Amino acid sequence: MGNFIFAGCDTVELAKKYGTPLYVISEDFIIERCREIREDFLEKYSNTMAVYASKAFLTKEMARIIKREGLGMDVVSGGELYTAMEVDFAMDKIVFHGNNKSIDEIEMAVKNGVGRIVVDNIRELDLIESIASKYQKRVGIQFRICPGVDVHTHKYIQTGQLDSKFGIPLADNTIKKAVKKALDCKYIKLLGFHFHIGSQIHENHGYSLAVRKVVSLIKELKDEYGFITRELNTGGGYAIGYKDEEDRKNLSYYTDAIMNTLEQECSKHNLHRPLVIIEPGRWIVGEAGITLYTIGAIKEIPGIRTYVSVDGGMTDNPRPSLYEAKYEAFVANKYEEKAVKKVTVAGKCCESGDILIRDLKVPQIEPGDILAVLATGAYNYSMASNYNRIPRPAVVMISKGKDRLIVRRESYEDLLRNEI
Ligand code: LLP
Numbered sequence: 001m002g003n004f005i006f007a008g009c010d011t012v013e014l015a016k017k018y019g020t021p022l023y024v025i026s027e028d029f030i031i032e033r034c035r036e037i038r039e040d041f042l043e044k045y046s047n048t049m050a051v052y053a054s055k056a057f058l059t060k061e062m063a064r065i066i067k068r069e070g071l072g073m074d075v076v077s078g079g080e081l082y083t084a085m086e087v088d089f090a091m092d093k094i095v096f097h098g099n100n101k102s103i104d105e106i107e108m109a110v111k112n113g114v115g116r117i118v119v120d121n122i123r124e125l126d127l128i129e130s131i132a133s134k135y136q137k138r139v140g141i142q143f144r145i146c147p148g149v150d151v152h153t154h155k156y157i158q159t160g161q162l163d164s165k166f167g168i169p170l171a172d173n174t175i176k177k178a179v180k181k182a183l184d185c186k187y188i189k190l191l192g193f194h195f196h197i198g199s200q201i202h203e204n205h206g207y208s209l210a211v212r213k214v215v216s217l218i219k220e221l222k223d224e225y226g227f228i229t230r231e232l233n234t235g236g237g238y239a240i241g242y243k244d245e246e247d248r249k250n251l252s253y254y255t256d257a258i259m260n261t262l263e264q265e266c267s268k269h270n271l272h273r274p275l276v277i278i279e280p281g282r283w284i285v286g287e288a289g290i291t292l293y294t295i296g297a298i299k300e301i302p303g304i305r306t307y308v309s310v311d312g313g314m315t316d317n318p319r320p321s322l323y324e325a326k327y328e329a330f331v332a333n334k335y336e337e338k339a340v341k342k343v344t345v346a347g348k349c350c351e352s353g354d355i356l357i358r359d360l361k362v363p364q365i366e367p368g369d370i371l372a373v374l375a376t377g378a379y380n381y382s383m384a385s386n387y388n389r390i391p392r393p394a395v396v397m398i399s400k401g402k403d404r405l406i407v408r409r410e411s412y413e414d415l416l417r418n419e420i
Contacts, residue, residue, distance in 0.1 A: 002336035004372050006290055008401030011332040015370045018394055019409065020294045021312030023381050025057070027065060027399040029288035033280075034069035040252045041278065045259050051095050053236045053281030054080050056378040057289070061397060061406040063087045072115070074236075074279045078105040085112060095233070095279070097144070099166050106131050109139075116140045118194045118233065120167060122178050125188065132187035139187060142194045142233050143178055145170050147213045151198040151206040151237075154323040160197030160210060167195070170213055179221055190227070192274055193217070196235025199282065202247070204257035207234060211258055215265035222271065233277040234258050240286040242375045243328045248287065251280070282378040289377025291316060291393070292332065295369045296348075306343045308362075310371055313347010314354040315390045317373070317380045321353045329360055332370040337363035345371065349388050381407075389415055 003012040007026035014024060037050045051072035054063070058080055064087050066073055072093035075081045084094060092115040098105070099120045106124070109117055110131050119125050119141045132139045146167035149160040159166050168175045182190040193214055197206050214232060221227040238254050241247035255278060266273045293310035300306045319325035329345065331337070339361035347354035356373065384392045391410035396403050 002334070004330050004332040004335040006372065007398040009398050009403055011290070011292055011372050012370050014396060014403060015292045015294065015332070017403070018396055018405065020292050020370065021310070021316050021393040022292045023289060023316070023376065023393055023395040023407075024292060024403075025062075025285070025289045025377055025395060025397050025406075027288075027397050029377075030062075030065055030285055031069065033284045033288070034066075034071060036251050037071065037278075037280070037284075038069075040250065041255045044252075045255075045276065047273070047275045049093075049275060049277045051093070051277060051279050052284055053279045054084070055382055056281030057285045057380075057382050058083055059381075059395060059407055060087050062285075063089055072277075074281075078102070078108050081105070081108060081112070081114070091115060095142075095277070101127075103127060103131070110135050110137055113137070114139075116142055116191060116231075116233075118142050118144050119178075119182075120144050122168075122174075122181065125178065125182060125185070129185045129187055137187065138189050140189045140191050141182065142192050142231060143168055143175065143182070143190070144194045144196070145175055145214065145217070147195050147197065147210040149195075149197050149206050149210045149213070151201050152203065153198050153200050153237075154325075156323055157199040158197075159199075160195060160206065170217060175217065176221070176224070179227060180225065183225065183227065192229045192231030192233070194233035194235065194277075196279065197237060199237045200239045201237040202239045202249070204254050207254060207258050208261040210234070211261045212265055215262065215269060215271070218271060218274075219269045228272070229274050231277065232262070232274045233279065236279040236281050236283070238280050238283040240282055240375060240378070242286075243326055245287070248283070251283070254278075286378035287375050289375070289380065291373045291376040291380065293371045293373070295331075295365060295371055296367055298343075298365065298367065306341065307346050308343045308365060308371075309346045309348055310356070311348060312390075312393065313349050313356060314351060314385075315347070315349060315387050316384050316393050317356060317376055318383050318385070319379060320356050321351070327357050327373050327375065329357055329371055329373040331362055331365055332372040334363045334365070334369065339363055345373075349390070386410075386415060391415060
């Protein structure tokens with residue numbers, strides 16, 4: 001019939017069955033990524049751990065898949081932690097991030113025995129010590145350091161540079177003060193350090209550079225305080241292919257660089273190599289997802305451009321308007337037809353900036369056609385909003401060619417649920 005088949009399912013049939021806009025996620029793809037993580041990282045290198053950065057895409061079903069695949073999970077809020085708890089995720093495999101965790105969130109983490117809290121500043125250290133003493137629990141922490149490494153990606157998703165809201169800078173003595181203080185805390189067990197240099201990073205040298213910087217810190221701390229670093233958490237950020245699958249590198253492109261640099265630096269300084277943690281989010285789920293839309297209004301401005309509007313937009317995918325992100329798409333019901341023109345795909349929000357794709361090549365199109373936008377698995381559903389009181393789409397998971405609903409489409413009643 002020439003329809004676009006995704007993960008073994010006819011996308012036009014999915015659109016008919018569940019309506020649009022619709023997020024469709026391939027479980028097989030996620031499982032395949034987890035297998036690559038096991039084979040090329042966890043089994044290749046001893047004393048390693050992989051946690052999924054759940055901010056990329058989190059539902060209870062996703063948490064169950066990650067749990068089944070044996071990975072840990074990185075959470076950054078009480079809400080993400082709550083989702084993990086609802087599926088009985090092992091709390092010792094949770095890594096809790098955030099540059100401004102609330103007292104309630106810290107209490108929730110301590111009470112439930114979260115394995116590692118990644119501490120972003122000294123105030124947080126004080127809060128954890130007092131909450132942990134209340135519960136008489138010893139809490140494992142890592143300090144998030146800001147390594148002062150600039151990577152080439154959109155500036156909104158760079159995080160390792162000195163001028164960042166995240167982490168304790170390496171550039172001055174603050175980190176040493178923080179370590180000294182942590183070592184004096186009765187209820188805190190300092191396990192090591194964490195860095196996350198950014199997201200959608202195509203090059204591995206930023207990771208190697210950050211590792212070198214942290215190892216000199218590790219060495220200084222050993223010499224000055226006799227402190228042995230047991231863990232090094234190297235964050236996530238591995239790039240995927242949005243327009244072209246070739247852009248996605250194998251996991252080992254990043255992890256081999258991290259591990260080789262670390263082994264070299266540790267042996268140079270005569271240090272024991274710490275446990276290494278990685279935290280990929282987008283790389284696991286980004287290309288696993290697509291979004292289906294129905295095409296509506298088509299506005300042709302002769303000599304200028306043709307706007308093709310879909311029934312979603314920046315509410316289900318804010319990435320083009322936030323980061324000028326580029327996407328690939330197909331007319332799902334005309335997948336095998338030849339492209340005859342270029343159009344601009346617009347969303348339905350009351351915003352001129354609500355443009356999903358510029359200059360997309362399409363066949364002859366008409367209202368009612370189905371548009372499939374690729375690689376929307378990460379930071380789409382998780383960043384969706386109700387702007388213009390538009391309900392969030394449903395999420396369908398595909399496994400071995402079979403579809404199942406994992407999140408219902410929001411209703412108008414859902415929009416008013418908390419109103420008084
Ligand atoms: N670890 C930490 C501490 C992080 O802050 C992040 C992402 C990750 C891991 C996972 O990064 P990934 O492997 O997914 O690149 N909304 C933006 C991305 C923000 C990323 C925030 N932190 C986007 O849509 O591009």
